[in-house]
Amino acid sequence: MKWGMVVDLSKCVRCYGCVVACRVEHFLPMGSDWPRLMAVEPDRNGTPPVVSTYPVRCNQCQEAPCVNVCPTGATYKREDGIVAVDQDKCVGCRYCVVVCPYQNRVFLTKSKDKGFFPDRGLTDFEKAGKRLYPHQHGTTGKCNFCMERIDAGMAQGLKPGMDREATPACVNTCQARALTFGDLDGHDSQVSRLIRERRGFQLHPEYGSNPSIYYVDSPKIGMVHLGPVVQGDVKESLAERM
Amino acid sequence: MEAHEWMVRSTYQTEWITRRGIFLWLAMYAGGLGGGLYLVSLYFGSLLGMLAGLLIVAGLKGGFHFAYLGKPMRFWRIMLKPRTSWLTRGFIFVVLFVAFAAVQIALSHWLPGTVWEILFKVLAGVMATGVLVYTGFVLNSVKAVSLWNSPLLPLLFATCGLLGGFGVSTMIALYDSQVDLHAAETGSTFLLIVNALLIAVYLWRAVRRDETGKISVVDQMRGKAAPAFWIGVIVLGIAAPLVVALFGYFSGEVVPAVLMTGVICEMIGGLSVRYCLLKVGIYRPLFSRPSYLNP
Numbered sequence: 105m106k107w108g109m110v111v112d113l114s115k116c117v118r119c120y121g122c123v124v125a126c127r128v129e130h131f132l133p134m135g136s137d138w139p140r141l142m143a144v145e146p147d148r149n150g151t152p153p154v155v156s157t158y159p160v161r162c163n164q165c166q167e168a169p170c171v172n173v174c175p176t177g178a179t180y181k182r183e184d185g186i187v188a189v190d191q192d193k194c195v196g197c198r199y200c201v202v203v204c205p206y207q208n209r210v211f212l213t214k215s216k217d218k219g220f221f222p223d224r225g226l227t228d229f230e231k232a233g234k235r236l237y238p239h240q241h242g243t244t245g246k247c248n249f250c251m252e253r254i255d256a257g258m259a260q261g262l263k264p265g266m267d268r269e270a271t272p273a274c275v276n277t278c279q280a281r282a283l284t285f286g287d288l289d290g291h292d293s294q295v296s297r298l299i300r301e302r303r304g305f306q307l308h309p310e311y312g313s314n315p316s317i318y319y320v321d322s323p324k325i326g327m328v329h330l331g332p333v334v335q336g337d338v339k340e341s342l343a344e345r346m
Numbered sequence: 347m348e349a350h351e352w353m354v355r356s357t358y359q360t361e362w363i364t365r366r367g368i369f370l371w372l373a374m375y376a377g378g379l380g381g382g383l384y385l386v387s388l389y390f391g392s393l394l395g396m397l398a399g400l401l402i403v404a405g406l407k408g409g410f411h412f413a414y415l416g417k418p419m420r421f422w423r424i425m426l427k428p429r430t431s432w433l434t435r436g437f438i439f440v441v442l443f444v445a446f447a448a449v450q451i452a453l454s455h456w457l458p459g460t461v462w463e464i465l466f467k468v469l470a471g472v473m474a475t476g477v478l479v480y481t482g483f484v485l486n487s488v489k490a491v492s493l494w495n496s497p498l499l500p501l502l503f504a505t506c507g508l509l510g511g512f513g514v515s516t517m518i519a520l521y522d523s524q525v526d527l528h529a530a531e532t533g534s535t536f537l538l539i540v541n542a543l544l545i546a547v548y549l550w551r552a553v554r555r556d557e558t559g560k561i562s563v564v565d566q567m568r569g570k571a572a573p574a575f576w577i578g579v580i581v582l583g584i585a586a587p588l589v590v591a592l593f594g595y596f597s598g599e600v601v602p603a604v605l606m607t608g609v610i611c612e613m614i615g616g617l618s619v620r621y622c623l624l625k626v627g628i629y630r631p632l633f634s635r636p637s638y639l640n641p
Contacts, residue, residue, distance in 0.1 A: 142632065158633055173487060175433040176423035195423050196416015198361045199433050205490030206632060207357060211416065242416025307632060311489050 106166070106185035107249055107264065108288035108316035109275070110298045111159050115282035118143060118157040122274035122283065126161075129250060129273035131233025135216030138162070138247040139274055140208075159282070161274070162187065162208045162247035163307065163315030170200035170209065178243075185288070185316055186249050194243035201244055205311045209246045212239055249285075250274075265294065288316060356558050356628045359491060363624040366414055373410035374481045374620050376402055377440070378503055379613070381478035382511030384447060386533070388471055392524040393454055395515055400447045403440060403477060432484045439476030446470035478507040491627045492559035498548050499623075505544055506616050509537040513587065513612040516605055527600060534612070535591040542584045545619070562626045571625040574618045583615015 122139050132138060139161035168187045170179045178193035179200050201209045217239075219226050226234070239245060250272035257263075257270020264270040265286035275283045286295035295318070298304060304318035362370045380402030387395025412418045424437040450466035457463060482500030489495055512534040519525035549566070552559040566575050590608030594600065 160632065169487075169489065172430040173433065175425075175427050175431040175437065176420070177426050178423075193420070193423060194417065195420045196418075197414075197424070197433060198367075198416070199431070199484070201361050202359055203488050203490075205629070207629060211361065213416075240417075308490070308630070 105183075105290075106288045106316065107164070107254065108185070108286065108295050108318065109249070109272075110284040110295045110304055110318045110320060112282045112284070112298075113156075113158065113319055113321045115280045116141075116157045116159055117280045117282075119279065121277045121279060122159060122161075125273040125277035126247070129253075131230070131237040131239075133212065133217040133230075133233075133239055134220060135218075136210050136212050136239065136245060138208075138210070138245070158319075160206065160208060160307075161317070163206055163313070163317045164247075164249060165313035165315050167312055167314045169203045169205065169311070169313055173199045173203045175199065182251070184254075186251050186254075187246075188248045188251060189243070189245060191240045191243040191245070194240070196242040196244070198244065205308055205313065206315075209244050211244050212241055214241045217241060356561050356631055359488075359624070359627040359629065362627075363621070367624075369410045369414035371617075371620055371624055373407050373414065374503075374624075375617050376407035376410060377436075377477050377481060378507030378620075379510040379514070379616065380407060381443070381474040381476075382507030382509070383514050384443075384474045384511070385471060385478070386508065386511035386515045386530070387518070387525075388467060388474075390515065390525045390530070392515070392518055392522050393451060394522045395518045395525065396447065396451055396454075398514065398518070399474070399511070400444065400451065403447075404444045407440065407477075408444075432480055432487055435476070436480035436484060439473050439480055443470060443473035443477050446473055475504075479504045485623070485627075488627075490629045492555050492630065493552050493562040493623065493627055495555070496548060496551060498544065498551065502541075502544050502548055502619075505537055505541050506619055509534065509541055510613060510616045512537055513609045517609050520600075520602055520605070531591055531594055535588065535595070538584055538588050538591065538612075545579065556630070558628050558630045562628045565628070566622050566626045569626070571622045574625065575622050578614055578618025579622060582611040583618055586611040587615070 118141060120141060123137065123141060126132065126138050130138065139159060142158040142160055143156070164185060164187050166181075166185060168179070168181060171181050171187060174180075175197060176193050176195050178190045178195070179187065180190065181187050196211070198211050201211050219230055221227065253272065254264045254270055257267060260269070262270035264272075265275070265284070268276050271285055272283075275285045284294050284298060286293040288295055288299075290296055298320055299318050302320040304320045306315045306318055309315075361367055380399045382399075383402065384396055384399030387393075387399060412421065415421060425434055425441070428434045428438060446466055447470040450463065450470045453460065453463040453466055479500040482503035485491075485494040486496065486499045512530055515525050515530040516527060516534060519527035519530055549563050553563045565571060587608045590604055590611070593604065
């Protein structure tokens with residue numbers, strides 16, 4: 105079993121729901137974004153702007169460079185493919201932050217963690233977060249596919265990707281159904297079918313990190329980013345826009 | 347909410363050069379200088395130089411690393427993953443170097459000429475070489491930064507460290523007769539030329555590697571790291587020490603003030619080389635920019 109995610113770029117409506125859901129789920133302090141949305145919105149001199157959105161988060165690489173370089177073993181890979189961080193072991197060297205080719209790890213400092221309303225004290229939500237999901241200053245953090253939800257859900261016999269209680273918060277929240285979660289090893293799982301049928305691609309496969317997050321795009325609407333996946337009809341679609 | 351455009355374009359690494367990252371830059375330099383000085387002093391048989399090298403690695407390098415870490419009191423955990431992490435290997439090199447060099451210096455002082463002294467000289471020398479080069483491997487392992495992704499980097503760090511070692515040795519030669527000033531100056535001059543050639547080849551290869559490598563090099567020469575490169579690396583790090591060395595070589599005179607100026611310039615050069623490498627370390631964009639969006 106290897107958990108993975110498929111991001112449908114043609115469906116993402118840039119609502120930032122996944123970003124907010126993650127912040128709520130993990131009580132993320134300010135200055136610590138686990139999922140992020142990258143947006144390109146060029147000014148095309150009066151013509152309607154072409155907006156493209158790329159939801160990114162830790163790719164949970166199967167050959168994770170961060171796991172290899174971590175000198176303390178704080179970053180480790182679980183049997184289900186999730187790359188997690190044990191903040192009690194992290195020494196704060198930031199080697200993992202630097203080595204991540206996708207720049208999806210964050211280093212939390214005290215100066216960044218000033219609260220949602222600096223100089224006005226912590227909100228009740230933040231106080232609860234400090235108690236329930238403490239993030240240690242001077243250590244790194246990143247998306248962990250909501251492994252606590254997955255573990256708790258599976259203990260109850262639920263199926264991640266199918267049952268909400270066992271599925272990552274961002275996937276549950278995505279109103280456009282742009283995120284799909286499931287078992288990459290399962291031949292008939294939804295993620296495997298999406299990757300197979302819509303030619304899912306990973307980011308920068310040349311690094312050999314083998315990410316567990318795949319992207320799919322719509323030939324009609326979406327943007328195409330990587331050379332190897334450009335299809336004929338996409339090229340035509342782009343030509344029409346020109 | 348902010349639209350993150352930063353990973354659409356090439357993005358600078360900042361963790362290891364801005365804010366507390368400055369300590370890491372200084373630690374890298376101190377490791378090179380201390381390791382290089384120890385090896386050069388080992389060659390000359392200068393106890394004073396060996397002791398200085400040991401103190402630089404143990405005190406300065408160790409102190410800077412300690413100041414940099416987010417959780418410094420957990421530093422001992424760094425030694426737990428030698429199989430895959432160059433940081434662990436580097437930590438082991440540093441710890442063993444400090445231990446072996448301390449024993450060797452004590453043996454050289456009180457029990458010179460014994461088998462144990464020779465053994466510890468070899469052990470400490472091997473560890474000093476490790477201290478000298480491991481930071482090159484640490485940077486080299488970051489695949490997404492084109493500028494660092496070169497096998498020449500450990501070699502460049504080694505020559506930079508040895509150059510610093512020879513530079514400080516010329517100063518030590520004024521107080522310690524064990525160090526042959528002429529030999530130290532010759533070594534320094536030779537390494538200056540080798541270093542200049544290595545830097546040129548390194549940058550040329552980075553330009554040819556890919557677009558991001560080219561951006562790094564252009565930025566180094568014309569962008570925000572340009573003053574550090576032209577003034578720090580080229581003028582102070584290479585040209586000025588070379589002039590000082592040639593002056594001493596042809597005039598045959600030893601003017602301590604001039605010698606000191608050359609050594610300080612060399613040290614600024616060593617610091618600048620590492621600063622430039624860290625400052626213009628740029629990641630490849632996460633997504634390629636669609637061609638129809640380009641102007």
